[in-house]
Amino acid sequence: MQKRNDFIIKLIENAAIQNGMRVLDVGCATGEVTQIVANKVGDQGEVIGVDMNQDMLHMAEENNQFDNVTYIQGDVYNLPKDIGEFDAIIGRRVLMYLPDAYKALNALKVHLKAHGIFCFQENDAINGGVGADNLPMHQKAIQYVWNTVASEGGDIHIGQKLYELFQKIGATHVTFTAEAVMQTSDDNDLQWLIDIMTPRMKTHQVVENDFTSEAFNHVLTQEAAENHSAFIRDMAFGIYGRIQ
Secondary structure: OOOOHHHHHHHHOOOOOOOOOOEEEEEOOOOOHHHHHHHHHHHEEEEEEEOOOOHHHHHHHHHOOOOEEEEEEEEOOOOHHHHEEEEEEEEEEHHHOOOHHHHHHHHHHEEEEEEEEEOOOOOOEOOOOOOOOOOHHHHHHHHHHHHHHHHHOOOOOOHHHHHHHHHHEEEEEEEEEEEEEEEEEEOHHHHHHHHHHHHHHHOOOOOOHHHHHHHHHHHHHHHHHHOOOOOEEEEEEEEEEEEE
């Protein structure tokens, strides 16, 4: 199975985010990507993670292992003016949750240095579950996840729109890539996702109120033991370019 951070690590490397850079991680959540970037820019660099969710930021601060990382609460549409400028602005699965991704990217542009880098990974529901014919409950889990994101106002097909968005904001030297996120019945993250998303699934009535992740995940375990199959979980889209 592709590891959770394989795609973003490769994207960051290809985007030439490197030692000594000052980088902003928007929608940083628990700081997983922030720390990957911190390791990349080294002691001479700096990374600021920004998110609206204070609970997530608290977890990020608790997990922080780097002296060159700072977390702040903020709105990507209206960041503090004193935050300064950055060599690169990155994000993973953040644009899909914004009501106006184009407006957000334009607002972020003012915080980039000349010829600075925009680098984003977004996942897309296209082909979600393909190949899971032998795993109907795994297929159901995938649909639960995407239905919840859609119910929350997320754009579950943002990945396909990234190139157009980058053209609209005037990005140059744009590289656009995508790959299928392949998983197997023996090695996937669906049980973890169902665990953490159950409250959100109930809030948006994607599942019944008596739904429990424990019972559902037990069914997934049984199905996986009986059917050893591979499937496409979703598609990961990555894009990076420079802003003049």
